[in-house]
Amino acid sequence: MKRLLTLTIIVVALIHSCKRENIKKIEPEVMQKRKVVVYQVFTRLFGNTNTTNKPWGTLRENGVGKFDDFDDKALQEIKDLGITHMWYTGVPHHAVINDYSSIGVSHDDPDVVKGRAGSPYAVKDYYNVNPDLALNPINRLEEFKALIDRTHQHGMKVIIDIVPNHVARNYEGLTNPKGVKDFGADDNTNVEYSRDNNFYYIPNSEFEVPEWQDGYLPLGGAKNNLVDSKFKEAPAKWTGNGSRSVRPHTNDWYETVKINYGVRPDGSYDFETLPSQYAQEDFKSHFEFWKNKDLPDSWYKFRDITLYWLDFGVDGFRFDMAEMVPVEFWSFLNSSIKMKNQDAFILAEVYNPKLYRDYIYKGKMDYLYDKVELYDSIKHIMKGYGWTDHIPVVQNGLKDIEHHMLHFLENHDEQRIASPDFVGKAEIAMPAMVVSATISSSPTMIYFGQEVGEDGSENAGFGSPTRTSIFDYVGVPAHQRWVNNKKYDGGQLTDSEKELRDFYKRLLNFTINSSALMEAYQEVHFYNKENTEGYNHRVLSFVRWSEDEKLIIVSNFDEIESFDFELKLPKDIVAKWNLKNQQYKIKDELYGNFETIEIDNGIGKIQVSLKPLQSYIFRVIE
Template sequence: MSIAQNQTKNSDKIAVYQIFTRLFANQNTTNKFNGTLEENGTTKFKDINTNALKSIKELGISHVWYTGIIEHATMTDFSKYGIKKDHPQVVKGIAGSPYAIKDYYDVNPYLAENVENRMTEFEDLVKRTHEYELKVIIDFVPNHVSREYHSDVKPKGIADFGEKDDKTKTFDAQNNFYYLPNQAFEIPVGINPPVAFKEKYTEYPAKATGNDVFSAKPSINDWFETLKLNYGMDYLNGKATYFNPIPDTWLKMKDILVYWTKKGVDGFRCDMAEMVPVEFWGWVIPEIKAVNPNVIFIAEIYNPNEYGSYLFKGKFDYLYDKVGLYDALRRLIEGQGNANDITAVWQKESGNFSNRMLRFLENHDEQRIASEEFGKNPESALAAMMLSATLHTGPIMVYFGQELGVKPAQAEGFQGNDGRTTIFDFWGVTELQDWINKGKFDTKKLSKEQKALRDFYQKTLIFSQDNPAVSDGEFHDLQYLNFHSEGYDSSKVYSYLRFTKGQLLLFVYNFDLNNEKNIQVSLPRNVLENQCGSVNEVKLKQVFEGKEKQKIALDRSQTDFINLKPNSFKIFEITKP
């Protein structure tokens, strides 16, 4: 089976594999609650070896998103390497949050075999990744930084964030932070770090907290460990904007993006992009594409009303599709949804940016499919995964271990046991160990169920890229034609056509978790005639899995009965007789 032979250079049908770097290849499974680096271990850059990259490439992946690369605040002490120690009262978890950036110009020291050689080790990882024709994406965290941000390795001539701020002003367009003059920061109630410290954390004057909290007393539920960055927007005065002259924060962020682009990074997943003014993105993205026109920008965004603005004014390549397709499919996987919600999703995107929505069913923020809090088993999302990969011509993402059925079942530390894989702690993901197999990253030791699951993901990703009707074709929703078709329960059944010149595919799904469906599907005669010409009948042949066949007379344009097991799908190719 070829890998994405039909994918063109400019195709949006990319496949992203998100690696939470600290956890991905860690073979230490001590997994002590609140375990230290020494106790629970971590991935090193070198552990993501050629075997790992080859296996990821074979899965059908085109882009690897390395999460947690840039140095963030941590309770682990690296002061002997000249790295300032972080105060544990403003760090989440022993390992720390990858979204509390401590030094935009450095990588996390714990990821390096030789801490003093850490940047070279990262650069070597980038080179290895490129050797397998995989693109490298890293996180860019523009909205906030750790409360004790301090760059130890910034280039000459670069001033730290806040270094030149006028701290007597709540707001100044050229300040990097927002200040609360004459007020001292107060640690939220309930913060009890698992490591000892001598003196309480102090901050005076207090600064605004990352999630737009302009108070010296954020709560434990706020992003209390971070500081909000100032892009020239006065939040306390109607969000008035001061973008001329260009705010200092804009210039600093441009320098940072250029720095990583020149290190070979091919793309940036931009954390909470909608909390940063769209005008900044519209300015900075063209500046970075002048350095490398092939760099891609992906926005984490949750407000559908702002999608168009961040794509067309902000110039992002892709946006998260969480509020749309992810939420609709999750409801169906949990037995609570309505398949007609899928129609509502594409209708909101149609004609403008459906090909620019990044589809996913897992990422570091969401609960794992197999968790008790979500689908309870990894197979519960197979139909949803196929739909996510084929509904439109846009990108698809898989979170590391999704294809192996990762099922969090115990509390790791700061985050507790909530169905997610920790992003705050040192940990070894048990379901990955047989795949890692002492660095071999092969399938020999996987269970029968894991092999079948991984095979499904591989076939799905490659199918979505190798079939031009999916990767570059048009889409036709069939719900409107089938409200009265025999056995067609539109609240649980969903169907659509994907087609391009030379290929016509029919996708039919049953999202009912408990009941089989025997359904007939009405097809648009004009599409059949356009694809197959003046013929009396067309043939249906099941592809991907199964061998069903049938013929349809064009004068009725309706399939024979199709049997669909609970929570399953079938795909048919439609051709001339």
């Protein structure tokens, strides 16, 4: 009884918190004309047709994809899915366990590499790309440039990762532009901290390899001359996650070292802070603020790296663990990027909601992950114990920054939807995907293989099942069935996988062509909970509109139960839409079916029959 009373109080509080009208118009200076849809693809896995999947398998045993696998057919199919931006994950040259000494690349020590294929977030050389991805590794930059050009020819933008918080322990630039020195080249290694050191040091010490836990062994115990629990680093450096131990724990980011941005070991800043009023200033003002200031060396190193890739043809960046780097640095870096290319796409990984507005307004980020708010809420609903009541509350809380909060249901860090540890069935995500893609003007992101129900079940080695491994050479089975021996036609997909991909294609193509999804939003969920018989917390409804498009979106998150009810539009929506007391046709934009909405005494009424996991995107036809 106490539990029931508590739930009742929570629901009532949520209802009252959402009584306020929740309408948000995006400022014209930050609003693109249509929705952005990002396709995150793990580059070395995309075109790999090898199905061996031996745990800890080598490149030769398990195979690897190449830049060249993204041929015209593949790119056109991705474009036709409804994609506007390609995020090629794992492109910068990171540490790998493969012999590239013939092209001058030093061996990487398995004692400080995660997996055999290596973590894409332990970058070894920022001015080159992963040699695994090239048909001819010595020409790897040229092959990546050709991929950028092909992507552009198919009307899509290119995003790559930049990881400013840390680099590989064995960083070594082989193709630095003239005058560019490696990280740490000029550091004073006799002190823990100096403003212009690129790293933090533990003076008079030597790095020690972690003490392996729970039976873990590098390379799964395979023989390798470098697997000797030794890695020469003297003095030892701070580890990427901030560990100051000469012997980091296995749960630390032991394969990386922390970058110093002029943050003293006590957390105080050795640079000028950004005045609060700059939260209201544009990137040009930010650029002018930093232009003549003397700043820590690491700031300039990463600025030069991003400008190099813009010159190379890249259209934007995804910044890893951005909240671990001071917001002032982001103001400096992102204003420099925008001065070079005002349309550059800037996405950052920030998980602390208290920091969102600082990193958007002061750090000049275009977009942040909407994980802690929307993703986590939707995940709970998909798993059966969350209520849709929470989603309008999330949107209301983010209404001032909703355009900047990129939506996703999968990425390389999260469990695959079809994994038993998530929900075990890809179709359960269908209503969640409709809501995620249509409730906001923000970009939508999907992870390759999501659209065909990949379940991430492979035991690849370092990477654990439920997430497609980013550390190992592995094939991705459902995705490979779509690749179909590089025909990229879905020829091996099951019927259910084909239907799922068709659903994603219909939904995403609608979103990138809808004007309403870039303008006004209002929830009608709580109005219907109070006034509609048969409507409950497994259903969600809201409306979106622009001058020339009016949408009514309703989704059933329940896997078993159908719902039949009369969905109602309140009088204020009917008035804003200038609808008269008459009947209007409405068209479901997902599958083309027509229904009717009747306006009676200023209230809209639609007879809705929602099957399990079904959604409608109704467009009013006037």
